[in-house]
Amino acid sequence: MRLRSSTFNILLLSADSEIQAHYMGIFGEQSVTLGPEGLSLPKDFSKRGYDAVIVESKGHSPSELGKLVAGIDPVRTLLLVGYSKKTGTRPPMPTQ
Numbered sequence: 001m002r003l004r005s006s007t008f009n010i011l012l013l014s015a016d017s018e019i020q021a022h023y024m025g026i027f028g029e030q031s032v033t034l035g036p037e038g039l040s041l042p043k044d045f046s047k048r049g050y051d052a053v054i055v056e057s058k059g060h061s062p063s064e065l066g067k068l069v070a071g072i073d074p075v076r077t078l079l080l081v082g083y084s085k086k087t088g089t090r091p092p093m094p095t096q
Helices: 017-027 061-068
Strands: 008-014 032-034 054-057 080-081
Touching: 008 061, 017 032, 061 080
Parallel strands: 008 032, 008 054, 054 080
Antiparallel strands: none
């Protein structure tokens, strides 16, 4: 199902071509920006005004995830962090 999403601006941090094709198929290539693999935000992140940041985590530590979260305003941007079932790696749960 293809959605009309010209108003969405999504940053996808994943090197998996299947995941990239999935999100581009749903939201369209104009709405999805492929970022660098890993947890670094692009330099123009604050200027672009992303509505969502989707991250494929590969066992990153809570402190690494914390750095990513620190750069995102949760009032304006949805952050979704998950892992690929293909690799079987899951991000560690944060400790409190």
